[in-house]
Amino acid sequence: MFKKSLAIILSTVLCFSVSGCNFSSTKVDDMLNAPKPSGDLYNIQTALEKYVGGSVDLRYPRSGEYRSAFVLQDIDNDGIDEAFAFYGTKNDDNTTLMHINMINCIEDKWVSASDIQMQSSGVDCIKFCDLDGDGIMEVVVGWNKYSVLGRELTVFSINSGKLVQRMQVNYSVFSLCDINSDGVTEIVTVYLNSVEKSSIAKAFVIDKSGVLDRGSCMLDGTVLSYDEPTISKLKTGQIAIYIDATKGAAGMITELIYWKNDGITNPFYDTTTYQNITTLRSSTTRCTDFNGDGILNIPFMEALPSVASTSDSEKAYMTYWEECDGTDFSKIAVTVMNYVDGYYFEIPSDWVHNFTIVRKLDSKQRIFYHWNQKTLSTCEELLRIQVFSIIEWENSKSNYDNYFEVARDETNVYVMKLGDSSVLTLDQQTIVNGFHILNTSKGETIN
Numbered sequence: 001m002f003k004k005s006l007a008i009i010l011s012t013v014l015c016f017s018v019s020g021c022n023f024s025s026t027k028v029d030d031m032l033n034a035p036k037p038s039g040d041l042y043n044i045q046t047a048l049e050k051y052v053g054g055s056v057d058l059r060y061p062r063s064g065e066y067r068s069a070f071v072l073q074d075i076d077n078d079g080i081d082e083a084f085a086f087y088g089t090k091n092d093d094n095t096t097l098m099h100i101n102m103i104n105c106i107e108d109k110w111v112s113a114s115d116i117q118m119q120s121s122g123v124d125c126i127k128f129c130d131l132d133g134d135g136i137m138e139v140v141v142g143w144n145k146y147s148v149l150g151r152e153l154t155v156f157s158i159n160s161g162k163l164v165q166r167m168q169v170n171y172s173v174f175s176l177c178d179i180n181s182d183g184v185t186e187i188v189t190v191y192l193n194s195v196e197k198s199s200i201a202k203a204f205v206i207d208k209s210g211v212l213d214r215g216s217c218m219l220d221g222t223v224l225s226y227d228e229p230t231i232s233k234l235k236t237g238q239i240a241i242y243i244d245a246t247k248g249a250a251g252m253i254t255e256l257i258y259w260k261n262d263g264i265t266n267p268f269y270d271t272t273t274y275q276n277i278t279t280l281r282s283s284t285t286r287c288t289d290f291n292g293d294g295i296l297n298i299p300f301m302e303a304l305p306s307v308a309s310t311s312d313s314e315k316a317y318m319t320y321w322e323e324c325d326g327t328d329f330s331k332i333a334v335t336v337m338n339y340v341d342g343y344y345f346e347i348p349s350d351w352v353h354n355f356t357i358v359r360k361l362d363s364k365q366r367i368f369y370h371w372n373q374k375t376l377s378t379c380e381e382l383l384r385i386q387v388f389s390i391i392e393w394e395n396s397k398s399n400y401d402n403y404f405e406v407a408r409d410e411t412n413v414y415v416m417k418l419g420d421s422s423v424l425t426l427d428q429q430t431i432v433n434g435f436h437i438l439n440t441s442k443g444e445t446i447n
């Protein structure tokens, strides 16, 4: 149930052949860790060294699907992969110049066909997509720059066997998606200018005549960094891009970009404060497809009531998982998330605003209490949830009267004990159904 809708698939099946150009994989991970490439990869590297005229300072993309120094992709769909390599050379002032080199297989021999030099300190990512509809994929490369102000995205087409640059634009993160559902893929960039504290999303398309502007919208410019954008949908089914962004001590926001009228829009940009207040939360909880329906859900946090002396860092939160139709939100679920111990509990509707929890971090225990809104104090205990290692539980469970096991994984046992409250009571099965182990490797730190 709790899973990212669009996980990046990094696993790759490698298929090494001993000679010729019948390399059948399109991605090769961890090439730099290999002591010596064999087969096609050896021949590709040899072709590149021949072009460079000596040993080559190979670089590889730091993010995205393709992470190797040699990226293989059949961009013209003729059954034979083209190889793309990144390497660095030194400028006169000893700074690094980056190169992308295309190595083609012609009559069973790998030969460098094209080389483009960039003012860049390294490669962020490479993606392939036919953007101008001619049946041949464009090569989209994100370059890191020496400047702190973002990166540079370049789009190359292949013309007469050579890489030809089609566009160049600053970006912090970008997506390739058909955001207006017209059958043509847009390039959607987000560029954060952290000096001017402004951030702008722009959409472009490329056709035979060149680059066409498809509009822009402002985002919150006070963020520190962006997560990779996730292409998902609004509640209406319309395609939308979700981008979680860190705001430092203030927490986190989710930016949402979708097509409206004749351009892209961000519904959360407040034109008074120039910020995204709507989705601001005081934790690092990311948006996720909470109910697995292909529509990303945005978390909203609400502090649980506590006695007045509780400091901010000790506060416990309730998380509302919401879906957005572009304007309004609707609630999917209310939970207490425990990312540290790896589970969440769905809050029954009549508990909302009538309960609080006390956290016992050392014993990995959460105690749910009925909260009296008149006296602003905790009343009877409703439930406790505790996590043990399997060994710990097997050795000590005789000491835990009335506790029962609700779930276990390879290392832990999750147990519960129902409270003695006479209000807000639920049967054991309903309580158990609300408990879920978190299936996520993300390191969120809320409690």
Ligand SMILES: [Ca+2]
Pocket: 073, 074, 075, 076, 077, 078, 079, 080, 081, 082
């Ligand atoms: Ca090909």
Ligand SMILES: [Ca+2]
Pocket: 129, 130, 131, 132, 133, 134, 135, 136, 137, 138, 157
């Ligand atoms: Ca094309």
Ligand SMILES: [Ca+2]
Pocket: 177, 178, 179, 180, 181, 182, 183, 184, 185, 186
């Ligand atoms: Ca489109």
Ligand SMILES: [Ca+2]
Pocket: 288, 289, 290, 291, 292, 293, 294, 295, 296, 297, 323
């Ligand atoms: Ca969903």
